[in-house]
Amino acid sequence: MKGLILTYIIAYSATVAALRFPLYGLYVYVGLAIVRPQEIFAFAGNIRSVSLNVGIAVLIGWMFQRFGNWEFRKAKVSITFLIAFVICFLISAFLALDTNRSFSSVSDVAKVWLPFLAGITLIKGEKEWRPLLWTIVLSQGYVGFEQNLNYLVKGYNSAQEGFGGMDNNFFGLALVTTIGPALALALTSKRIISRGLAALSTALILHTTLLTFSRGAMVGLLAVGVVMFALMPKKPAYIAGVVIVALLAARLTGPQLLARYGTTFASEEERDGSAESRVDLWKDCFKVIQRYPVFGVGPANWRTIASSFGWPEGKSAHSVWMETAAEIGLPGVLALFCFFSFTALKLVPVARMKQTPETRLESGAALGVILGITGFMVSGQFVSAPALEVAYYVSLVGLGILKNRRPAIQTDAVGDINRAWRPATRAPQLQPAAAASARSGTSFGAISPRRSV
Numbered sequence: 001m002k003g004l005i006l007t008y009i010i011a012y013s014a015t016v017a018a019l020r021f022p023l024y025g026l027y028v029y030v031g032l033a034i035v036r037p038q039e040i041f042a043f044a045g046n047i048r049s050v051s052l053n054v055g056i057a058v059l060i061g062w063m064f065q066r067f068g069n070w071e072f073r074k075a076k077v078s079i080t081f082l083i084a085f086v087i088c089f090l091i092s093a094f095l096a097l098d099t100n101r102s103f104s105s106v107s108d109v110a111k112v113w114l115p116f117l118a119g120i121t122l123i124k125g126e127k128e129w130r131p132l133l134w135t136i137v138l139s140q141g142y143v144g145f146e147q148n149l150n151y152l153v154k155g156y157n158s159a160q161e162g163f164g165g166m167d168n169n170f171f172g173l174a175l176v177t178t179i180g181p182a183l184a185l186a187l188t189s190k191r192i193i194s195r196g197l198a199a200l201s202t203a204l205i206l207h208t209t210l211l212t213f214s215r216g217a218m219v220g221l222l223a224v225g226v227v228m229f230a231l232m233p234k235k236p237a238y239i240a241g242v243v244i245v246a247l248l249a250a251r252l253t254g255p256q257l258l259a260r261y262g263t264t265f266a267s268e269e270e271r272d273g274s275a276e277s278r279v280d281l282w283k284d285c286f287k288v289i290q291r292y293p294v295f296g297v298g299p300a301n302w303r304t305i306a307s308s309f310g311w312p313e314g315k316s317a318h319s320v321w322m323e324t325a326a327e328i329g330l331p332g333v334l335a336l337f338c339f340f341s342f343t344a345l346k347l348v349p350v351a352r353m354k355q356t357p358e359t360r361l362e363s364g365a366a367l368g369v370i371l372g373i374t375g376f377m378v379s380g381q382f383v384s385a386p387a388l389e390v391a392y393y394v395s396l397v398g399l400g401i402l403k404n405r406r407p408a409i410q411t412d413a414v415g416d417i418n419r420a421w422r423p424a425t426r427a428p429q430l431q432p433a434a435a436a437s438a439r440s441g442t443s444f445g446a447i448s449p450r451r452s453v
Helices: 001-016 022-033 048-064 074-093 099-122 126-152 167-188 194-210 215-233 238-250 255-261 273-291 302-309 320-328 329-353 360-382 389-404 415-424 430-440
Strands: none
Touching: 001 022, 022 048, 022 099, 048 099, 074 099, 074 194, 074 215, 074 255, 074 320, 074 329, 074 360, 074 389, 099 389, 126 167, 126 194, 126 360, 126 389, 167 194, 167 215, 167 238, 167 360, 167 389, 194 215, 215 238, 215 255, 215 329, 215 360, 238 320, 273 302, 273 320, 302 320, 320 360, 329 360
Protein backbone atom coordinates (compact mmCIF):
# COMPACT_ATOMS: atom_id res chain seq x y z
CA MET A 1 0.00 0.00 0.00
CA LYS A 2 2.89 2.35 0.79
CA GLY A 3 4.35 1.70 -2.67
CA LEU A 4 1.04 2.60 -4.31
CA ILE A 5 0.83 5.86 -2.35
CA LEU A 6 4.43 6.71 -3.25
CA THR A 7 3.65 6.01 -6.92
CA TYR A 8 0.74 8.43 -6.85
CA ILE A 9 2.85 11.12 -5.14
CA ILE A 10 5.70 10.80 -7.66
CA ALA A 11 3.40 10.58 -10.69
CA TYR A 12 1.22 13.57 -9.88
CA SER A 13 4.18 15.69 -8.74
CA ALA A 14 5.82 14.91 -12.08
CA THR A 15 2.59 15.78 -13.91
CA VAL A 16 2.66 19.28 -12.44
CA ALA A 17 6.43 19.74 -12.85
CA ALA A 18 6.39 18.53 -16.47
CA LEU A 19 4.35 21.52 -17.56
CA ARG A 20 7.35 23.73 -16.78
CA PHE A 21 10.18 21.19 -16.98
CA PRO A 22 9.08 18.46 -19.42
CA LEU A 23 12.31 16.48 -19.07
CA TYR A 24 11.58 15.85 -15.39
CA GLY A 25 8.24 14.43 -16.40
CA LEU A 26 9.95 12.32 -19.07
CA TYR A 27 12.24 10.70 -16.50
CA VAL A 28 9.25 9.69 -14.39
CA TYR A 29 7.35 8.52 -17.48
CA VAL A 30 10.25 6.27 -18.48
CA GLY A 31 10.55 4.93 -14.95
CA LEU A 32 6.84 4.09 -14.84
CA ALA A 33 7.09 2.37 -18.24
CA ILE A 34 9.78 0.04 -16.84
CA VAL A 35 8.43 -0.52 -13.32
CA ARG A 36 4.83 -0.88 -14.55
CA PRO A 37 2.99 -0.07 -11.30
CA GLN A 38 -0.34 -0.91 -12.93
CA GLU A 39 0.78 -4.55 -12.80
CA ILE A 40 2.53 -4.47 -9.42
CA PHE A 41 -0.48 -2.82 -7.77
CA ALA A 42 -3.16 -4.63 -9.75
CA PHE A 43 -5.24 -4.86 -6.55
CA ALA A 44 -5.87 -1.09 -6.85
CA GLY A 45 -7.79 -1.54 -10.08
CA ASN A 46 -7.02 0.20 -13.35
CA ILE A 47 -4.34 2.82 -12.64
CA ARG A 48 -2.99 3.16 -16.18
CA SER A 49 -4.12 6.80 -16.15
CA VAL A 50 -1.26 7.57 -13.75
CA SER A 51 1.35 7.05 -16.47
CA LEU A 52 -0.91 8.53 -19.14
CA ASN A 53 -1.31 11.79 -17.22
CA VAL A 54 2.46 12.16 -16.90
CA GLY A 55 2.89 11.53 -20.63
CA ILE A 56 0.29 14.13 -21.58
CA ALA A 57 1.92 16.67 -19.25
CA VAL A 58 5.28 15.98 -20.91
CA LEU A 59 3.83 16.69 -24.36
CA ILE A 60 2.14 19.89 -23.14
CA GLY A 61 5.37 21.05 -21.52
CA TRP A 62 7.20 20.19 -24.73
CA MET A 63 4.78 22.43 -26.62
CA PHE A 64 5.43 25.26 -24.14
CA GLN A 65 9.14 24.80 -24.88
CA ARG A 66 8.39 25.39 -28.57
CA PHE A 67 9.04 21.71 -29.34
CA GLY A 68 12.71 21.91 -28.42
CA ASN A 69 15.75 21.98 -30.68
CA TRP A 70 15.45 20.11 -33.98
CA GLU A 71 19.12 20.37 -34.92
CA PHE A 72 20.12 16.72 -34.57
CA ARG A 73 23.69 16.88 -35.94
CA LYS A 74 25.32 13.44 -35.68
CA ALA A 75 22.01 11.90 -34.61
CA LYS A 76 20.31 13.01 -37.84
CA VAL A 77 20.81 9.74 -39.73
CA SER A 78 19.29 7.60 -36.98
CA ILE A 79 16.35 9.97 -36.51
CA THR A 80 15.73 9.89 -40.27
CA PHE A 81 15.52 6.09 -40.20
CA LEU A 82 13.12 6.19 -37.26
CA ILE A 83 10.87 8.68 -39.07
CA ALA A 84 10.98 6.43 -42.14
CA PHE A 85 9.90 3.48 -39.98
CA VAL A 86 7.02 5.49 -38.51
CA ILE A 87 5.86 6.49 -42.00
CA CYS A 88 5.95 2.86 -43.17
CA PHE A 89 4.08 1.85 -40.01
CA LEU A 90 1.31 4.38 -40.61
CA ILE A 91 0.91 3.54 -44.30
CA SER A 92 0.81 -0.16 -43.45
CA ALA A 93 -1.87 0.53 -40.83
CA PHE A 94 -4.10 2.17 -43.44
CA LEU A 95 -3.59 -0.74 -45.85
CA ALA A 96 -3.92 -3.47 -43.23
CA LEU A 97 -6.06 -6.55 -43.53
CA ASP A 98 -7.69 -5.59 -40.23
CA THR A 99 -7.48 -1.82 -39.80
CA ASN A 100 -9.09 -1.86 -36.37
CA ARG A 101 -6.21 -3.88 -34.92
CA SER A 102 -3.68 -1.75 -36.77
CA PHE A 103 -5.05 1.57 -35.53
CA SER A 104 -5.10 0.20 -31.99
CA SER A 105 -1.43 -0.69 -32.43
CA VAL A 106 -0.67 2.83 -33.69
CA SER A 107 -2.17 4.23 -30.51
CA ASP A 108 -0.01 1.93 -28.39
CA VAL A 109 3.32 2.71 -30.06
CA ALA A 110 2.58 6.45 -30.21
CA LYS A 111 2.97 6.39 -26.43
CA VAL A 112 6.61 5.54 -27.08
CA TRP A 113 7.35 7.58 -30.20
CA LEU A 114 6.01 10.93 -29.01
CA PRO A 115 7.89 10.99 -25.67
CA PHE A 116 10.98 9.81 -27.55
CA LEU A 117 10.69 12.70 -29.99
CA ALA A 118 10.13 15.14 -27.15
CA GLY A 119 13.21 13.79 -25.40
CA ILE A 120 15.59 14.02 -28.33
CA THR A 121 14.57 17.63 -29.03
CA LEU A 122 14.87 18.67 -25.36
CA ILE A 123 18.13 16.96 -24.37
CA LYS A 124 20.94 19.51 -24.48
CA GLY A 125 23.88 17.68 -22.95
CA GLU A 126 25.13 15.36 -20.24
CA LYS A 127 23.00 17.03 -17.57
CA GLU A 128 19.93 15.80 -19.44
CA TRP A 129 20.90 12.37 -20.80
CA ARG A 130 22.73 11.09 -17.73
CA PRO A 131 19.67 11.26 -15.39
CA LEU A 132 17.71 9.39 -18.07
CA LEU A 133 20.32 6.63 -18.15
CA TRP A 134 20.24 6.33 -14.36
CA THR A 135 16.44 6.27 -14.41
CA ILE A 136 16.48 3.31 -16.80
CA VAL A 137 19.07 1.36 -14.80
CA LEU A 138 17.63 1.98 -11.33
CA SER A 139 14.06 1.28 -12.47
CA GLN A 140 15.06 -2.05 -13.99
CA GLY A 141 17.18 -2.74 -10.92
CA TYR A 142 14.11 -2.26 -8.72
CA VAL A 143 12.15 -4.68 -10.89
CA GLY A 144 15.02 -7.15 -10.50
CA PHE A 145 14.93 -6.60 -6.73
CA GLU A 146 11.24 -7.51 -6.59
CA GLN A 147 11.80 -10.65 -8.67
CA ASN A 148 14.76 -11.75 -6.54
CA LEU A 149 12.75 -11.09 -3.39
CA ASN A 150 10.03 -13.41 -4.66
CA TYR A 151 12.57 -16.08 -5.55
CA LEU A 152 14.93 -15.96 -2.55
CA VAL A 153 12.49 -15.10 0.25
CA LYS A 154 9.12 -16.37 -0.91
CA GLY A 155 10.51 -19.34 -2.85
CA TYR A 156 8.53 -18.47 -5.98
CA ASN A 157 10.11 -17.82 -9.39
CA SER A 158 7.76 -15.14 -10.71
CA ALA A 159 10.24 -14.12 -13.44
CA GLN A 160 9.67 -17.43 -15.23
CA GLU A 161 6.08 -16.36 -15.80
CA GLY A 162 7.01 -12.87 -16.96
CA PHE A 163 6.30 -9.46 -15.52
CA GLY A 164 4.00 -6.52 -16.16
CA GLY A 165 1.95 -8.19 -18.87
CA MET A 166 5.11 -9.54 -20.57
CA ASP A 167 5.82 -13.24 -20.91
CA ASN A 168 9.19 -14.61 -19.78
CA ASN A 169 10.84 -14.07 -23.19
CA PHE A 170 9.59 -10.49 -23.55
CA PHE A 171 10.68 -9.78 -19.97
CA GLY A 172 14.09 -11.34 -20.62
CA LEU A 173 14.53 -9.07 -23.65
CA ALA A 174 13.82 -5.98 -21.55
CA LEU A 175 16.37 -7.10 -18.96
CA VAL A 176 19.10 -7.83 -21.50
CA THR A 177 18.59 -4.39 -23.02
CA THR A 178 19.41 -2.73 -19.67
CA ILE A 179 22.21 -4.89 -18.29
CA GLY A 180 24.79 -3.24 -20.57
CA PRO A 181 24.01 0.31 -19.41
CA ALA A 182 24.02 -0.89 -15.78
CA LEU A 183 27.43 -2.50 -16.17
CA ALA A 184 28.83 0.58 -17.92
CA LEU A 185 27.67 2.84 -15.07
CA ALA A 186 29.22 0.49 -12.53
CA LEU A 187 32.59 0.76 -14.29
CA THR A 188 32.65 4.48 -15.09
CA SER A 189 30.79 6.28 -12.29
CA LYS A 190 33.05 8.53 -10.21
CA ARG A 191 31.49 8.16 -6.77
CA ILE A 192 31.66 4.96 -4.76
CA ILE A 193 27.93 5.14 -3.93
CA SER A 194 27.04 5.48 -7.61
CA ARG A 195 29.25 2.52 -8.51
CA GLY A 196 27.69 0.46 -5.75
CA LEU A 197 24.13 1.20 -6.89
CA ALA A 198 25.00 0.41 -10.51
CA ALA A 199 26.81 -2.79 -9.53
CA LEU A 200 23.88 -3.91 -7.37
CA SER A 201 21.47 -3.18 -10.22
CA THR A 202 23.69 -5.17 -12.59
CA ALA A 203 23.65 -8.20 -10.28
CA LEU A 204 19.86 -8.03 -9.78
CA ILE A 205 19.18 -7.63 -13.51
CA LEU A 206 21.59 -10.45 -14.38
CA HIS A 207 20.05 -12.93 -11.94
CA THR A 208 16.53 -12.01 -13.00
CA THR A 209 17.50 -12.55 -16.64
CA LEU A 210 18.65 -16.07 -15.81
CA LEU A 211 15.46 -16.71 -13.84
CA THR A 212 13.31 -15.99 -16.89
CA PHE A 213 14.57 -19.24 -18.47
CA SER A 214 14.62 -17.38 -21.80
CA ARG A 215 17.08 -18.85 -24.27
CA GLY A 216 16.80 -15.78 -26.46
CA ALA A 217 17.86 -13.64 -23.50
CA MET A 218 20.81 -15.98 -22.90
CA VAL A 219 22.00 -15.54 -26.49
CA GLY A 220 21.67 -11.77 -26.00
CA LEU A 221 23.79 -11.95 -22.83
CA LEU A 222 26.52 -13.77 -24.72
CA ALA A 223 26.46 -11.14 -27.47
CA VAL A 224 26.65 -8.34 -24.88
CA GLY A 225 29.70 -10.02 -23.32
CA VAL A 226 31.50 -10.35 -26.64
CA VAL A 227 30.88 -6.74 -27.67
CA MET A 228 31.80 -5.54 -24.19
CA PHE A 229 35.19 -7.27 -24.35
CA ALA A 230 35.84 -5.98 -27.88
CA LEU A 231 35.11 -2.32 -27.14
CA MET A 232 36.05 -1.76 -23.51
CA PRO A 233 39.44 -0.27 -22.55
CA LYS A 234 41.78 -3.12 -21.67
CA LYS A 235 42.38 -1.79 -18.18
CA PRO A 236 42.53 -3.92 -15.02
CA ALA A 237 39.37 -2.36 -13.57
CA TYR A 238 37.32 -3.10 -16.71
CA ILE A 239 38.70 -6.62 -17.14
CA ALA A 240 38.05 -7.37 -13.46
CA GLY A 241 34.48 -6.12 -13.76
CA VAL A 242 33.73 -8.34 -16.75
CA VAL A 243 35.34 -11.36 -15.07
CA ILE A 244 33.27 -10.80 -11.91
CA VAL A 245 30.04 -10.60 -13.93
CA ALA A 246 30.97 -13.76 -15.87
CA LEU A 247 31.75 -15.66 -12.67
CA LEU A 248 28.53 -14.42 -11.09
CA ALA A 249 26.54 -15.60 -14.10
CA ALA A 250 28.22 -19.01 -13.94
CA ARG A 251 27.53 -19.28 -10.22
CA LEU A 252 23.85 -18.34 -10.59
CA THR A 253 23.26 -20.76 -13.48
CA GLY A 254 22.04 -23.88 -11.73
CA PRO A 255 21.60 -27.37 -13.23
CA GLN A 256 18.03 -26.70 -14.35
CA LEU A 257 19.00 -23.47 -16.10
CA LEU A 258 22.08 -25.05 -17.62
CA ALA A 259 20.05 -27.92 -19.04
CA ARG A 260 17.56 -25.54 -20.65
CA TYR A 261 20.17 -23.13 -22.01
CA GLY A 262 22.15 -26.06 -23.34
CA THR A 263 19.44 -26.61 -25.97
CA THR A 264 19.88 -23.08 -27.37
CA PHE A 265 22.43 -24.17 -29.96
CA ALA A 266 21.22 -27.74 -30.39
CA SER A 267 21.22 -29.36 -33.79
CA GLU A 268 18.02 -29.81 -35.77
CA GLU A 269 17.66 -33.39 -34.54
CA GLU A 270 18.07 -32.34 -30.86
CA ARG A 271 15.80 -29.26 -30.79
CA ASP A 272 12.84 -29.31 -28.46
CA GLY A 273 9.32 -28.40 -29.57
CA SER A 274 9.67 -24.75 -28.59
CA ALA A 275 12.85 -24.18 -30.61
CA GLU A 276 11.49 -26.10 -33.59
CA SER A 277 8.25 -24.11 -33.59
CA ARG A 278 10.20 -20.86 -33.79
CA VAL A 279 11.91 -21.98 -36.97
CA ASP A 280 8.56 -22.99 -38.47
CA LEU A 281 7.05 -19.64 -37.47
CA TRP A 282 9.87 -17.76 -39.18
CA LYS A 283 9.33 -19.81 -42.34
CA ASP A 284 5.65 -18.87 -42.36
CA CYS A 285 6.57 -15.21 -41.81
CA PHE A 286 8.82 -15.45 -44.84
CA LYS A 287 5.87 -16.70 -46.88
CA VAL A 288 3.88 -13.63 -45.82
CA ILE A 289 6.82 -11.38 -46.71
CA GLN A 290 6.94 -12.89 -50.19
CA ARG A 291 3.21 -12.20 -50.64
CA TYR A 292 3.21 -8.68 -49.07
CA PRO A 293 6.79 -7.40 -49.44
CA VAL A 294 6.24 -3.61 -49.34
CA PHE A 295 3.78 -2.81 -46.53
CA GLY A 296 3.04 -6.25 -45.09
CA VAL A 297 -0.32 -7.34 -43.72
CA GLY A 298 -0.55 -4.45 -41.26
CA PRO A 299 0.60 -3.78 -37.67
CA ALA A 300 -0.61 -6.40 -35.18
CA ASN A 301 -2.10 -8.42 -38.05
CA TRP A 302 0.26 -11.39 -38.05
CA ARG A 303 -1.52 -12.83 -35.04
CA THR A 304 -4.84 -12.66 -36.87
CA ILE A 305 -3.57 -14.65 -39.85
CA ALA A 306 -1.43 -17.11 -37.87
CA SER A 307 -4.36 -19.53 -37.79
CA SER A 308 -4.26 -19.74 -41.61
CA PHE A 309 -0.85 -21.40 -41.26
CA GLY A 310 -2.10 -23.89 -38.70
CA TRP A 311 -1.09 -21.95 -35.59
CA PRO A 312 -3.49 -20.99 -32.80
CA GLU A 313 -5.04 -17.56 -33.34
CA GLY A 314 -2.99 -14.89 -31.61
CA LYS A 315 0.26 -16.87 -31.93
CA SER A 316 3.35 -14.64 -31.83
CA ALA A 317 6.10 -15.11 -34.43
CA HIS A 318 8.76 -14.93 -31.68
CA SER A 319 10.98 -12.52 -33.59
CA VAL A 320 11.03 -8.74 -33.70
CA TRP A 321 12.54 -8.74 -37.17
CA MET A 322 10.51 -11.50 -38.81
CA GLU A 323 7.16 -10.38 -37.38
CA THR A 324 7.85 -6.72 -38.20
CA ALA A 325 8.79 -7.64 -41.77
CA ALA A 326 5.57 -9.63 -42.16
CA GLU A 327 3.42 -6.85 -40.70
CA ILE A 328 5.12 -3.64 -41.90
CA GLY A 329 7.01 -4.87 -44.95
CA LEU A 330 10.67 -4.96 -45.91
CA PRO A 331 11.21 -1.16 -46.12
CA GLY A 332 9.79 -0.76 -42.61
CA VAL A 333 11.83 -3.49 -40.97
CA LEU A 334 14.97 -2.25 -42.76
CA ALA A 335 14.36 1.27 -41.43
CA LEU A 336 13.90 -0.07 -37.89
CA PHE A 337 17.03 -2.19 -38.14
CA CYS A 338 19.04 0.75 -39.44
CA PHE A 339 17.74 3.02 -36.67
CA PHE A 340 19.21 0.80 -33.96
CA SER A 341 22.33 -0.31 -35.82
CA PHE A 342 23.34 3.18 -37.00
CA THR A 343 22.86 4.53 -33.48
CA ALA A 344 25.23 1.88 -32.13
CA LEU A 345 27.78 2.30 -34.92
CA LYS A 346 27.88 6.09 -34.55
CA LEU A 347 28.66 5.63 -30.85
CA VAL A 348 31.61 3.26 -31.38
CA PRO A 349 34.19 6.08 -31.81
CA VAL A 350 32.87 7.73 -28.65
CA ALA A 351 33.09 4.47 -26.68
CA ARG A 352 36.64 3.81 -27.90
CA MET A 353 38.07 7.30 -27.51
CA LYS A 354 40.91 7.83 -25.07
CA GLN A 355 39.43 8.17 -21.62
CA THR A 356 40.23 11.19 -19.52
CA PRO A 357 38.45 12.49 -16.41
CA GLU A 358 36.44 14.75 -18.75
CA THR A 359 35.47 12.06 -21.29
CA ARG A 360 35.14 9.01 -19.04
CA LEU A 361 31.43 9.41 -18.33
CA GLU A 362 30.52 10.08 -21.95
CA SER A 363 32.60 7.17 -23.20
CA GLY A 364 31.12 4.81 -20.62
CA ALA A 365 27.55 5.87 -21.41
CA ALA A 366 28.19 5.34 -25.14
CA LEU A 367 29.50 1.84 -24.41
CA GLY A 368 26.44 1.10 -22.28
CA VAL A 369 24.06 2.17 -25.05
CA ILE A 370 25.92 0.03 -27.59
CA LEU A 371 25.62 -2.99 -25.29
CA GLY A 372 21.93 -2.30 -24.71
CA ILE A 373 21.20 -2.10 -28.43
CA THR A 374 23.27 -5.24 -29.05
CA GLY A 375 21.27 -7.16 -26.48
CA PHE A 376 17.98 -5.98 -27.98
CA MET A 377 18.90 -6.68 -31.60
CA VAL A 378 20.26 -10.18 -30.92
CA SER A 379 17.65 -11.33 -28.40
CA GLY A 380 14.96 -9.68 -30.54
CA GLN A 381 15.44 -12.38 -33.15
CA PHE A 382 13.79 -14.78 -30.67
CA VAL A 383 11.11 -12.47 -29.17
CA SER A 384 8.35 -10.36 -30.74
CA ALA A 385 8.65 -6.92 -29.16
CA PRO A 386 8.99 -4.19 -31.83
CA ALA A 387 7.55 -1.54 -29.46
CA LEU A 388 9.64 -2.42 -26.39
CA GLU A 389 9.88 0.94 -24.60
CA VAL A 390 13.23 0.45 -22.91
CA ALA A 391 15.03 -0.21 -26.22
CA TYR A 392 13.94 3.18 -27.56
CA TYR A 393 14.80 4.98 -24.33
CA VAL A 394 18.29 3.44 -24.19
CA SER A 395 18.77 4.57 -27.80
CA LEU A 396 17.51 8.03 -26.79
CA VAL A 397 20.45 8.32 -24.38
CA GLY A 398 22.87 7.47 -27.18
CA LEU A 399 21.29 9.92 -29.60
CA GLY A 400 21.43 12.58 -26.90
CA ILE A 401 25.18 12.00 -26.72
CA LEU A 402 25.57 12.21 -30.50
CA LYS A 403 23.34 15.24 -30.89
CA ASN A 404 25.21 17.42 -28.42
CA ARG A 405 28.75 16.11 -28.72
CA ARG A 406 31.25 18.66 -29.95
CA PRO A 407 33.63 17.18 -32.53
CA ALA A 408 37.33 17.39 -31.79
CA ILE A 409 39.22 20.06 -33.71
CA GLN A 410 41.01 18.43 -36.61
CA THR A 411 43.12 19.85 -39.42
CA ASP A 412 43.31 18.51 -42.92
CA ALA A 413 46.56 17.68 -44.68
CA VAL A 414 46.34 20.63 -47.09
CA GLY A 415 45.81 23.02 -44.22
CA ASP A 416 48.81 21.60 -42.37
CA ILE A 417 51.04 22.00 -45.44
CA ASN A 418 49.92 25.59 -46.00
CA ARG A 419 50.60 26.48 -42.41
CA ALA A 420 54.00 24.79 -42.50
CA TRP A 421 55.07 26.70 -45.62
CA ARG A 422 53.53 30.03 -44.72
CA PRO A 423 56.69 31.54 -43.12
CA ALA A 424 58.82 30.49 -46.09
CA THR A 425 56.46 31.86 -48.74
CA ARG A 426 55.83 35.17 -47.03
CA ALA A 427 56.63 38.11 -49.34
CA PRO A 428 60.14 39.42 -48.61
CA GLN A 429 60.50 42.81 -46.99
CA LEU A 430 61.67 45.37 -49.54
CA GLN A 431 64.74 47.44 -48.86
CA PRO A 432 64.16 51.20 -48.98
CA ALA A 433 65.76 51.58 -52.40
CA ALA A 434 63.86 48.66 -53.86
CA ALA A 435 60.63 49.94 -52.37
CA ALA A 436 61.20 53.30 -54.03
CA SER A 437 61.76 51.62 -57.39
CA ALA A 438 58.59 49.63 -56.93
CA ARG A 439 56.62 52.79 -56.22
CA SER A 440 58.02 54.35 -59.37
CA GLY A 441 56.81 51.46 -61.49
CA THR A 442 60.24 49.97 -62.21
CA SER A 443 60.20 46.22 -62.57
CA PHE A 444 62.76 44.26 -60.61
CA GLY A 445 63.11 41.98 -63.57
CA ALA A 446 64.30 44.89 -65.75
CA ILE A 447 67.20 45.75 -63.44
CA SER A 448 70.36 44.18 -64.75
CA PRO A 449 72.96 43.08 -62.25
CA ARG A 450 76.02 45.31 -61.87
CA ARG A 451 79.09 43.97 -63.56
CA SER A 452 82.42 44.03 -61.83
CA VAL A 453 85.21 45.70 -63.71
